[in-house]
Amino acid sequence: MNITITDSAQEYLSGLLDKQGIEGMAVRMFIQQPGTPYAETCLAYCRPDEVNETDEILNLPKLKVFIEKNSVAFLDEAFVDYATEKMGGQLTIKAPNAKMPKVTPDSPIEDQINYVLYSDVNPGLAAHGGEVKLVEVIEGGVAVLQFGGGCQGCSAVDLTLKEGVEKTLIEKVPGLTAVKDSTDHTVTDNAFM
Structure with missing residues (x-):
């Protein structure tokens, strides 16, 4: 699994998690309607009781990211960045394989x-x-x-x-x-x- 979450994005997301005031709060990353023209890459809060045992875990220096098992192939080469702008900032998520994942004979x-x-x-x-x-x-x-x-x-x-x-x-x-x-x-x- 090759997912890049830049330092600035980690800092931004970590700040959002801290504001929730819940011990062990993390980020969930997944694709809605993966492998279709309507695929959408999503980030959401993930409470400790919402973790699935099938989730892949991305342990980063500033946060923990849980990745839905069905989204793993679609998130390969995903890139998350946060850029500060005059009016605040912009979180950018690029997942080039969300609509058309890399598939192999071993893929579902x-x-x-x-x-x-x-x-x-x-x-x-x-x-x-x-x-x-x-x-x-x-x-x-x-x-x-x-x-x-x-x-x-x-x-x-x-x-x-x-x-x-x-x-x-x-x-x-x-x-x-x-x-x-x-x-x-x-x-x-x-x-x-």
Whole structure:
């Protein structure tokens, strides 16, 4: 795990923690909706009773940072800095792998699927105003997907699902056996026909 939190950011965050007046207060770092175009890097207070045993711990000179297990791969190469400005200061968080993490054959199947959807599938669907996202992986290695934008209600969605998305995912994600569409295609408001 390669996360950089500069001295100025540590100083700033440590000051915020001290103001909370709670012994053992730390910082939690995580990604909301990791591996998607909507990924957001977050820092939050972490009380001692909110620590999960699966958290990765980053012990820094001025503070302790708990990293959610599911966010670790997405936070690789993250950089947190604090710059003082005339009107106060600015905390900056950059996580270049939040939307598209580095994946390996050992990465969880969900991460591998999201990576292929984000890098290979969605750029092609975007030409029609569409997108697809992973809802869950169910027993038997079946990915449940949800189409949105111009794909929802599109008359060619079955062909896109079987010949495009499923073929690509099964080819690139070991252990995946099939895909299933959870989208309600009776809604055709924005459909690309």
